[in-house]
Amino acid sequence: MLKVARARPWRAACTQSLRTHKRHVHTPRTITVLGETYPTDDYTNLPPTIAALLERRLHVTPPHPLNTIRKLIASHFEGFKSYDNLPAVVTPELNFDSLGFPPDHPGRARGQSYYINRGVMLRTHTSAHEVDIYRETPRSGGWLCTADVYRRDEIDRSHYPAFHQTEGARLVNVADMDKLKAENEELRRGLSASRIIMEDCPDFDAITNPLQASHLPETVLPVAQNLRLRITTLFMSIFPPSTTPLHVRWTPDLFPWTSPSYQLEVRYRDGWLELLGCGIVLDDTIARSSHDPASERSWAFGMGLERIAMPLFGVPDIRLFWSRDERFWKQFRDGELRTFQEFSKYPPSERDVAFWLPVGVAKPHAASHAAGGEGVGWEENDLWDIIREVGGDLVEDVKLIDDFWHEAKGRRSLAVRITFRSMERSLERPEVNEVTDAIKAKLTERLAVEIR
Template identity: 40%
Template sequence: MRIPPLSAVLYRQLGARASTGAHRSQWSPWVRSCQLRYNSSGTPQKEVTVEGKTYTTDSWMNTPSTILSAIPRRLHTQPDHPLTITRQLIESRFPGYQTHNNLFPIVTTHQNFDSLGFPPDHVGRSRTDTYYLNASTVLRTHTSAHQADTFRKDEADGFLISADVYRRDAIDRSHYPVFHQMEGARTWDRRLAEKQGKTLAQLIWDDVDKIPKHSVEVSDPNPTIHPERNPLQDGHAADETEAIAAHLKRSLEDVVVAIFNAARSATTDAAASEEPLKIRWVEAYFPFTSPSWELEVFWQGDWLEVLGSGIVQQSILDNAGVPHRVGWAFGLGLERIAMLLYGIPDIRLFWSTDARFLGQFSASAAPKRFTPFSKYPACFKDVSFWLPARSSSSAAGGASPPPTAAGSTATTGAGFHENDVMEIAREVCGDVVEDVRLTDEFVHPKTGRRSMCYRVNYRHLERTLTNDEANDLHARFRRELVDKLGVELR
């Protein structure tokens, strides 16, 4: 499922401001597997090769090599990595479910959007949000891009998909343009119920009884079905939906209890370790489930959003060739869970190869709170500029293409979007940029021109930056803003 944004409460819990984005260092060892081809004149040809697969690019192309070169890392499969340990902990609560951990991240817009019922004008299709190789090919923005294909194979009643996903975003310590999600689904075959002489609801309730019970306080005040807020799907019976919802909620409560029990055992905060765990279900909306819910947990004094879930839209199953199946799905962010589990304060650390970070985690040992390195000093620098003449931005995957050259990240004269500033900061500065935030903007009363001022926080995770290094990065950042966005520096 496409995961809802991390709540402001959780940002505060992780010691970061409530906005979006962050990035990693240059991945030079991997660049060979993700390269643009050039002809003898030095002009880029319209194709890109990623791990031996070649794609023709067009005017939708907005994916820099720094993003493509992250693909081979697959952090969620590296032994003793905190994301791998977190994934394995969750997988252990779903015995018998088929797991998929190596699905390729480049997919079609049909897989990423159309198969899930995203409308053509959905904001998720925008080039400001999504990395495109061409008008019909993207880096997946969620693990749900593989949901319909996995349903179509019809190989197991339950499955889990864990994968790296990609979204253009702002920069801070809680977000990254490459992060990791887990998707889970459980379906039942109506034909099996008929064969056993049971109703489908009876078959599902039998499975509910097999889920481990817990003693955690759960708040679930709303009815499973509400005609306006959480409607019953056409063709679904109310008793079947009640049974599916019960199985979904009991299954995910079991996961959350396991995660937060592990987190409590790892924390050094005596009050937090003794605080009783509380869970609540909140009505939600997702385009590919109905009814839908988010699960929240009361942790260290705040309610934290953990995951999204719901009853799979029957049209997805019908279009996948399994109309006889009904069931539920959920999605969660692995970094989100691992940061809570281990107390990791900065999402960039997951990409670190520093032994001082990786040496603190082991799949064979109980989780322990992360011990931070000495924090190196920050270096703040501002950049102010006038925007060029404005024009409308556009969305892809079905809309008309933007007037850009293939391979460019942004376009002079195109509609301004903050994510373009963040993307340039990532390309120039890599992991050295910790935070970029808008500090001032105004419109000139006479000319109508719009001015923006951003404050950039440069901080290396492993050593102290010299002032000359920070000045050089900032000068390159300023030049790229002019070259790629057409702004006028102030």
């Protein structure tokens, strides 16, 4: 349900010689993930550092904050069946095709997702299991799925290549609309008696947020209203009581898998916090799951758990969720919302790394964004992965600080600023220099760059 990571603006096309070089120095013949051995091919891009995260299972490990958030959500949707242990290794068919992703969708690109090989990958969203779960769901049933998901992404205090989502859905029989309307009235009465300000939005708009072609307003509007009411009461129960009312607002949105679609934001600490996307599930998805779209409607939502847990627990850096430091773990109790107390604020250490891209890489304005290609092009996420692999969680942030084209050389140069900061100790200058040198060596070996 959540939006797929965007394509990056400074990727440029590269020569076949670079692609051959990268495969030659980087990809072994087989790769082992969670005890299973797979053959590799030209799509393989899963680093060992990411594969190791699959074993952590933070969302089902007490007293971790993500486990607490998962349980709070599950307790709100009483009667929904929970799926919390589904395997993260899936096929592109499950991750994309079963949901109707077009062949050229950017999320399919090797630069955006982690592939074990062309036929096997790490899920990028919990929706990879949506159709299979619907098949197990009875008429008028509901379900929740919480899992770790993986996307190649930039490096900063709020982005990590592994994070967690909860997705939920409810099937509604068209013949039961009167019951649903009565439930909605009960939910509205509960909200009217609560300390909450809810800015609602139109149920649908014929141009920007339309009903599906086969849907009638009388069979969709009660379902859409039930969705927004159930989600609003969820966050009313999750966010701690305050001297001021909880302020939420709904806005129309656009997602490939639902129509009409909505987004929820909560006013939190003087700003608007975007929490989730949701909507009425497409008939095609219902049909793929062996339900009858003519007699059943379904709402669904998807949310990132870290996005909720960071403000609720006061966790300032997403890397902390993956920490093994007892000073982090001992602060929490299973099922309780406790404010995180930073155990130390260690100073940052910055290093700049500048390099020439290989001969043949195009000028920045000639960048290619073709999705699902043959591993074509300069991928900025290859750069992030190498920095993560070598620097690990010592790397707090990476920023592009220079990108220029040298006409005389016919080459493109990039420079990044890497911020190192341990969450657990002070870093010594020689250690930072050693890690920086190792990053430069890996960039040279794998991406055929020339350090400046």
